Amino acid sequence: xxxxxxxxxxxxxxxxxxxxxxxxxxxxxxxxxxxxxxxxxxxxxxxxxxxxxxxxxxxxxxxxxxxxxxxxxxxxxxxxxxxxxxxxxxxxxxxxxxxxxxxxxxxxxxxxxxxxxxxxxxxxxxxxxxxxxxxxxxxxxxxxxxxxxxxxxxxxxxxxxxxxxxxxxxxxxxxxxxxxxxxxxxxxxxxxxxxxxxxxxxxxxxxxxxxxxxxxxxxxxxxxxxxxxxxxxxxxxxxxxxxxxxxxxxxxxxxxxxxxxxxxxxxxxxxxxxxxxxxxxxxxxxxxxxxxxxxxxxxxxxxxxxxxxxxxxxxxxxxxxxxxxxxxxxxxxxxxxxxxxxxxxxxxxxxxxxxxxxxxxxxxxxxxxxxxxxxxxxxxxxxxxxxxxxxxxxxxxxxxxxxxxxxxxxxxxxxxxxxxxxxxxxxxxxxxxxxxxxxxxxxxxxxxxxxxxxxxxxxxxxxxxxxxxxxxxxxxxxxxxxxxxxxxxxxxxxxxxxxxxxxxxxxxxxxxxxxxxxxxxxxxxxxxxxxxxxxxxxxxxxxxxxxxxxxxxxxxxxxxxxxxxxxxxxxxxxxxxx
Amino acid sequence: xxxxxxxxxxxxxxxxxxxxxxxxxxxxxxxxxxxxxxxxxxxxxxxxxxxxxxxxxxxxxxxxxxxxxxxxxxxxxxxxxxxxxxxxxxxxxxxxxxxxxxxxxxxxxxxxxxxxxxxxxxxxxxxxxxxxxxxxxxxxxxxxxxxxxxxxxxxxxxxxxxxxxxxxxxxxxxxxxxxxxxxxxxxxx
Numbered sequence: 112x113x114x115x116x117x118x119x120x121x122x123x124x125x126x127x128x129x130x131x132x133x134x135x136x137x138x139x140x141x142x143x144x145x146x147x148x149x150x151x152x153x154x155x156x157x158x159x160x161x162x163x164x165x166x167x168x169x170x171x172x173x174x175x176x177x178x179x180x181x182x183x184x185x186x187x188x189x190x191x192x193x194x195x196x197x198x199x200x201x202x203x204x205x206x207x208x209x210x211x212x213x214x215x216x217x218x219x220x221x222x223x224x225x226x227x228x229x230x231x232x233x234x235x236x237x238x239x240x241x242x243x244x245x246x247x248x249x250x251x252x253x254x255x256x257x258x259x260x261x262x263x264x265x266x267x268x269x270x271x272x273x274x275x276x277x278x279x280x281x282x283x284x285x286x287x288x289x290x291x292x293x294x295x296x297x298x299x300x301x302x303x304x305x306x307x308x309x310x311x312x313x314x315x316x317x318x319x320x321x322x323x324x325x326x327x328x329x330x331x332x333x334x335x336x337x338x339x340x341x342x343x344x345x346x347x348x349x350x351x352x353x354x355x356x357x358x359x360x361x362x363x364x365x366x367x368x369x370x371x372x373x374x375x376x377x378x379x380x381x382x383x384x385x386x387x388x389x390x391x392x393x394x395x396x397x398x399x400x401x402x403x404x405x406x407x408x409x410x411x412x413x414x415x416x417x418x419x420x421x422x423x424x425x426x427x428x429x430x431x432x433x434x435x436x437x438x439x440x441x442x443x444x445x446x447x448x449x450x451x452x453x454x455x456x457x458x459x460x461x462x463x464x465x466x467x468x469x470x471x472x473x474x475x476x477x478x479x480x481x482x483x484x485x486x487x488x489x490x491x492x493x494x495x496x497x498x499x500x501x502x503x504x505x506x507x508x509x510x511x512x513x514x515x516x517x518x519x520x521x522x523x524x525x526x527x528x529x530x531x532x533x534x535x536x537x538x539x540x541x542x543x544x545x546x547x548x549x550x551x552x553x554x555x556x557x558x559x560x561x562x563x564x565x566x567x568x569x570x571x572x573x574x575x576x577x578x579x580x581x582x583x584x585x586x587x588x589x590x591x592x593x594x595x596x597x598x599x600x601x602x603x604x605x606x607x608x609x610x611x612x613x614x615x616x617x618x619x620x621x622x623x624x625x626x627x628x629x630x631x632x633x634x635x636x637x638x639x640x641x642x643x644x645x646x647x648x649x650x651x652x653x654x655x656x657x658x659x660x661x662x663x664x665x666x667x668x669x670x671x672x673x674x675x676x677x678x679x680x681x682x683x684x685x686x687x688x689x
Numbered sequence: 690x691x692x693x694x695x696x697x698x699x700x701x702x703x704x705x706x707x708x709x710x711x712x713x714x715x716x717x718x719x720x721x722x723x724x725x726x727x728x729x730x731x732x733x734x735x736x737x738x739x740x741x742x743x744x745x746x747x748x749x750x751x752x753x754x755x756x757x758x759x760x761x762x763x764x765x766x767x768x769x770x771x772x773x774x775x776x777x778x779x780x781x782x783x784x785x786x787x788x789x790x791x792x793x794x795x796x797x798x799x800x801x802x803x804x805x806x807x808x809x810x811x812x813x814x815x816x817x818x819x820x821x822x823x824x825x826x827x828x829x830x831x832x833x834x835x836x837x838x839x840x841x842x843x844x845x846x847x848x849x850x851x852x853x854x855x856x857x858x859x860x861x862x863x864x865x866x867x868x869x870x871x872x873x874x875x876x877x878x
Contacts, residue, residue: 116717116725141729220728244724244751277751278713278725354749422754435756436774436812441767442799444791446701446736474734482796555729647795652735655790665789667821667830 117281119274122245123184123212124149125281126252130208131289132156132182134174136167138525139554140186141221142275143214147184148557151566155286160557160566163492163525164189168196168211175209175265176301178292180256184212187228188491192526197265198235199303202311204263204318206292208256211237212268217391218418220272221553223472223491225416227392228269232369236315238322239267239369240331241347245279251366254331262318269368271391273348273418323370331366334379342383344376344396344407348419349389355421356429371399380405387428391419448477450653451629451670453593453619454546457517458483459649459674460599466513466607468544469502471495471527473519474553475546482650486517493518493526499541500534508540512607515542515615520576521551521559528579534612535583542606543614545576546593548621556624580614587613594619596677622670631671631686635662639683646675646684692745694753695845698772699764700789701728701736704834707860708762709740711838715847715855716744724751735792737768762841764834765789766805776813783841784809785833786819816840823874832864832871839875849876 117125123146127135135158137147150158161167164185174181185193190213197211213231216222232239240255242248248270255266299307326332342361343353346368353362363379365371368390380386380400388397388409397409412427413419425431448455458478461468462485470476470486471494479486488498495516503511518527523545534541551557558564563573580588587609589602599617606613620627633653642660653668654675662683664675676684695712697705709725716723723744741753758776762783763769769784776782784806793799802808809815818840824833835856842852853869860868 114717116713116723145729273726273751276727276729278723278727279748279751280717280722348751351749351751420752420754421750433756436776438755438774439770441771441802442791442793444700444735444737444767444771444793446734447792449702449734477734481792481798553734650792650795652789652792652795655795 113283115281115283116278117245118145118276118278119245119248119270120145120276121149122248122281123252123268123270124153125283126249127182128153128156129249129284129286130253130256131180131287132256133179134171134181135159135184136161136170137184138162138164138167138189139551139557140189140214141554142216142270142272143184143186143189143212144554144557145275146212147566158566160559162560164193165195168193168200171209171211172196172200172203175205175207176294177206178294179207180289181207182210182212185214186222187213187215187226188222188224189213190228190231192492194231194235197231197237200265201235201237202303202308202315203301205259205265206294207289208259209265210252210255210259210268211265212270214275215269215271215392217271223489225392227395228267229369229395230393232267232269233395236319237265237267238262238319238367239269240366241269241368242274242366243347243350243364244274245277245281247366248274249281251331258322262322264318269347271348319370322367323373326367326370326372327375329367329372332372332375333364333366334375335362335364336382337361339382340384342379342386343389344379344386344400345389346396347391349391352419352421352424353389356424365396368396371396373403376400377403377405380407389413389419389424445480446477447650447652448474449622450651450668451622451672453548453617453622454478455483455649455651456594456596456619456672456674457544457546457599457617458485459678460596460603461485461515464600464603466515466603468515468517469495469499471516471518471522473522475517475519478517482648492522493530496527496530496543497533499543500530500537500539503539503541504537508610511541515544515603515607517544517546519552520545520547520549520561521557523576524560524574531580531614532583535585539612540610541612545614545616547576547616547618548624550621550624552621552623556621576616585612585614587611588616589613590616590618592619593617594672594674596674622672629670629689631673632666632669632689633664633671633673633675633684634687635664636683636685637661639681641681641683643680645680646678648678649674651675690745692743692748693846694758695742695760695762696753696758696772696775697740697742697762697764698768699738700768701734701738703764704831705738705740705764708834708838709742711855711859712742714859715851716742718851718855719847721745722748724748726751737771739772760841760844762837764837767791767801769809770802770805773809773813780813781844782809782813782815783837783844784815784817785821785837786817787821818875818878820875824871827867827870827874829867832867835868835871836875839872840878842872842876849873852876
């Protein structure tokens with residue numbers, strides 16, 4: 112059998128393929144994005160980007176009810192958006208198998224919070240599987256569909272950033288074509304009105320009990336008996352740290368982390384002298400195990416914050432002093448907007464006009480940090496528009512005359528559009544700036560409902576954002592080239608003062624977008640440079656100061672956007688052919 | 690064999706992912722178990738990025754931790770300094786002698802340290818190369834990372850032929866020749 116080195120997310124996609132999945136819907140979000148980007152390579156699966164996670168979940172539910180194996184994938188905070196259908200499809204159960212892949216982000220590599228999907232799953236009464244490497248990611252995906260159909264339940268496959276973005280060796284197998292289940296009208300199961308739902312709730316409780324009882328026989332839950340003086344209950348990536356540090360210890364490795372196989376845990380606990388529970392983020396396993404009267408050590412010595420590591424285990428468990436050199440004290444290198452990024456141009460104008468921005472989720476969140484320092488708030492997808500509205504309703508229309516909401520095109524299509532409806536309906540006078548770079552930028556350039564292309568590469572209707580705003584009844588809509596700082600200055604001044612709702616769409620493709628060509632490069636004219644530093648203000652990484660104080664531009668980094676040239680009052684920067 | 694630990698560090702956009710992909714493929718072909726861990730998403734946007742590569746008979750943990758790296762490949766001087774303590778006491782540091790100012794330095798909030806390579810040489814075995822200059826001479830500055838990889842490859846367990854074959858199968862078809870040339874430049878240096 113062929114062996115391949117695969118990213119965790121790539122292996123999940125392979126698992127879906129081998130499991131005979133027919134429909135996949137998702138919204139991009141680190142660390143889950145590459146699942147759909149790999150699923151699309153399998154022609155047997157219909158795959159799509161949905162405008163948001165709620166829609167993706169519902170698409171998968173529909174496909175499951177119709178009788179095929181279906182899945183949705185998203186990052187942890189996407190599960191919040193999809194929570195409404197998730198909590199109720201738990202009652203409905205499935206026809207064709209239904210799996211939700213949820214990617215948590217311990218350590219916050221690319222997220223706004225550190226929530227634990229297992230907590231959501233417990234509340235929604237949905238079982239959760241957690242793989243420990245790429246091979247298991249593929250295998251568990253297939254097993255998840257079996258469990259889903261056997262127990263009439265949606266199943267969550269929970270991953271973390273470390274699993275999603277680690278590569279490991281995977282043995283490939285063939286796809287098994289699953290025959291479609293027949294669809295039969297069944298309102299008692301599929302129409303969740305109170306009289307039906309109250310009965311299904313009883314089933315859901317029974318289902319969880321059954322799965323907990325059967326857990327000991329599931330091959331994904333296994334005991335590795337070794338030295339009995341020390342035992343671990345662990346799962347996912349933390350299992351690997353246990354194997355690294357205590358290869359001889361006894362381990363109960365849980366592949367299913369909800370519901371817990373109680374009898375198996377009680378038996379394991381009785382065989383070891385000292386029991387540790389080693390789980391990243393919330394004490395989900397620990398609290399349940401302790402509630403059964405089992406003595407164990409967990410969050411007393413292991414943190415609820417951040418990502419775990421083998422060194423952490425060595426230090427906190429064994430008290431080993433680590434013989435390593437001190438880390439050097441070096442300047443931080445935080446992420447920044449790319450050279451030539453259109454957001455930098457828009458923010459440099461806002462910064463000059465002393466405008467505050469209610470921000471949103473995307474690369475443009477980076478407008479919060481120096482030297483741009485424009486973004487004042489970031490909550491979640493779509494929140495920029497609604498938080499600005501809330502400010503106006505709290506403090507009045509004059510209060511927001513130096514405020515705007517900033518939101519990307521993909522985020523606007525995700526949930527921003529609902530918030531804009533609210534502004535129209537409830538008579539807001541605010542200014543919404545849609546930073547339209549024609550893609551979902553931060554997650555690596557995925558198409559969305561306004562780009563004119565599907566995930567599977569087919570041309571489609573591109574939703575016209577201007578027409579959409581007009582249809583809502585917005586009278587003041589300006590479309591401005593993101594690099595036309597003069598026009599943008601004028602429009603921003605007018606629209607923020609105007610006591611009516613307005614939308615400004617700043618347009619320029621993401622600088623990293625495939626097919627984007629840059630005919631020019633910026634070049635300093637040293638003899639004209641007055642060393643004023645004005646061009647450095649937007650913080651373009653291609654620009655640095657030479658020892659004599661004049662400007663240098665790194666030609667390998669510069670994309671020739673010309674923002675620095677526009678800012679220079681002495682013609683000391685010119686654009687030349689690249 | 691004991692597990693070998695390699696790290697690739699640099700600035701987002703410098704091509705650490707391509708380099709780690711080549712590395713992963715050659716290790717797999719060598720019949721080893723291997724795990725790689727990379728950074729995607731926001732951190733990639735000009736931030737400090739790190740890739741961990743571990744290979745041996747049976748690899749558990751997917752990351753390399755402080756004091757464990759046999760080889761540290763740094764595409765930029767400041768990043769070499771940032772991660773040097775991940776090296777074993779007898780580890781090798783391969784560093785591209787190149788400077789990219791972080792935003793904290795551009796805005797004047799911090800200063801780019803002087804004499805990084807000299808200072809690191811007092812503690813570690815340091816091999817440096819100005820790969821950007823060499824890559825420009827080859828005609829494509831973007832291949833600097835493969836030149837650095839070529840230099841680092843001398844401290845790993847595979848022959849030049851094996852490397853060139855894997856490069857052929859990993860990089861985009863149009864860039865095979867230039868990347869092979871770049872690798873040789875580093876390996877035969």
